[in-house]
Amino acid sequence: MPVHVAVGVIQDAQGRVLLTRRAVSAHQGGLWEFPGGKVERGEDLARALRREIQEELGIVVNTHQPLIQITHSYPDKTVRLDVHSIQDYSGTPIGLEGQPLEWVFPEQLSQYAMPAADRPICTAIRLPQHYLITGPDPRKPDQFLLRLKTSLVRGIRLVQLRAPGLNPIEYAALAAEARALCRQYEAKLLLNCPVQLARELGADGVHLNSHHLAELSERPLTDDKWVAASCHNLSEVRKAMAINADFCQLSPVLATRSHPGASPLGWDSFAQIVASASIPVYALGGMDRGHVREALERGGQGVAAITSLWAEEEPAGQR
Numbered sequence: 202m203p204v205h206v207a208v209g210v211i212q213d214a215q216g217r218v219l220l221t222r223r224a225v226s227a228h229q230g231g232l233w234e235f236p237g238g239k240v241e242r243g244e245d246l247a248r249a250l251r252r253e254i255q256e257e258l259g260i261v262v263n264t265h266q267p268l269i270q271i272t273h274s275y276p277d278k279t280v281r282l283d284v285h286s287i288q289d290y291s292g293t294p295i296g297l298e299g300q301p302l303e304w305v306f307p308e309q310l311s312q313y314a315m316p317a318a319d320r321p322i323c324t325a326i327r328l329p330q331h332y333l334i335t336g337p338d339p340r341k342p343d344q345f346l347l348r349l350k351t352s353l354v355r356g357i358r359l360v361q362l363r364a365p366g367l368n369p370i371e372y373a374a375l376a377a378e379a380r381a382l383c384r385q386y387e388a389k390l391l392l393n394c395p396v397q398l399a400r401e402l403g404a405d406g407v408h409l410n411s412h413h414l415a416e417l418s419e420r421p422l423t424d425d426k427w428v429a430a431s432c433h434n435l436s437e438v439r440k441a442m443a444i445n446a447d448f449c450q451l452s453p454v455l456a457t458r459s460h461p462g463a464s465p466l467g468w469d470s471f472a473q474i475v476a477s478a479s480i481p482v483y484a485l486g487g488m489d490r491g492h493v494r495e496a497l498e499r500g501g502q503g504v505a506a507i508t509s510l511w512a513e514e515e516p517a518g519q520r
């Protein structure tokens with residue numbers, strides 16, 4: 202049986218997260234971690250989280266939201282980390298057990314040595330709740346790029362460039378323009394194309410379709426790039442984890458006009474698959490912005506979508 206651990210990602214008003222350093226003598230000693238500890242017998246997660254955070258930091262947790270659940274096997278034990286985001290708390294954290302504290306911006310987390318189980322937590326912290334998959338029509342680049350710009354103006358920060366039907370030269374040209382636009386808005390651009398092309402184009406990362414995922418036996422890009430995958434069942438999610446992908450999208454969760462023949466998983470199956478996934482999972486298929494809360498409640502990272510996130514029109518002032 203894994204050791205059940207309540208973990209808190211405490212965030213301040215500037216968006217920094219709180220790390221504490223584990224005692225050298227402890228399991229995974231000397232490494233930086235998110236505060237928390239073992240759920241005691243008979244305790245529910247919320248109570249354990251509040252108790253651990255109060256014992257270790259002297260603050261009172263007012264509200265918290267599920268972020269991710271991770272099962273990880275170390276050589277000596279298996280842990281189940283039940284991770285929650287905490288933005289609403291009372292008091293100022295201090296290291297009541299003598300542990301050093303540090304407030305860290307999400308982009309700087311990779312500079313801290315942390316337990317191996319924490320890698321997907323850091324990924325989940327860095328990812329937004331919306332993942333835009335570009336829609337029609339990549340064959341009309343001017344309109345396409347204006348629509349991308351509108352989506353960015355509206356707050357999209359993670360984009361998958363999907364342009365089926367373009368040849369590699371057309372795709373490369375569109376990717377270069379899309380990348381410049383995404384940089385202006387500090388958004389990340391993942392290319393849904395063969396890995397070799399994504400490497401040559403030097404984008405922020407690659408999004409593997411299930412066919413490309415099946416062909417790989419290891420992570421295709423270095424850790425400073427994003428690797429994401431399209432999955433439709435648990436075995437594809439496991440494959441994504443096996444090649445150390447950072448995150449995946451799981452579809453179709455609900456019925457969708459773009460894939461009328463596919464039978465939807467439904468929220469229950471989505472939740473079941475996500476429970477076995479130790480990487481962030483976006484819900485895809487029939488999703489609009491209103492579904493974020495449902496996705497989070499079922500353990501997901503948020504929603505991925507074309508139709509509801511791809512702006513209908515050009516940005517204001519551009520017409």
Ligand SMILES: Nc1nc2c([nH]c(=O)n2[C@H]2C[C@H](O)[C@@H](COP(=O)(O)OP(=O)(O)OP(=O)(O)O)O2)c(=O)[nH]1
Nearest residue numbers: 206208228229234235236237238239280316318319
């Ligand atoms: N709190 C926390 N534990 C983590 C993280 N990553 C990770 O692998 N773990 C592991 C290390 C431990 O095996 C386990 C947490 O147990 P713990 O030692 O913090 O438990 P605790 O606070 O109740 O401490 P104690 O009373 O047993 O001394 O989970 C993390 O980010 N935060």
Ligand SMILES: [Mg+2]
Nearest residue numbers: 236237238239
């Ligand atoms: Mg602890």
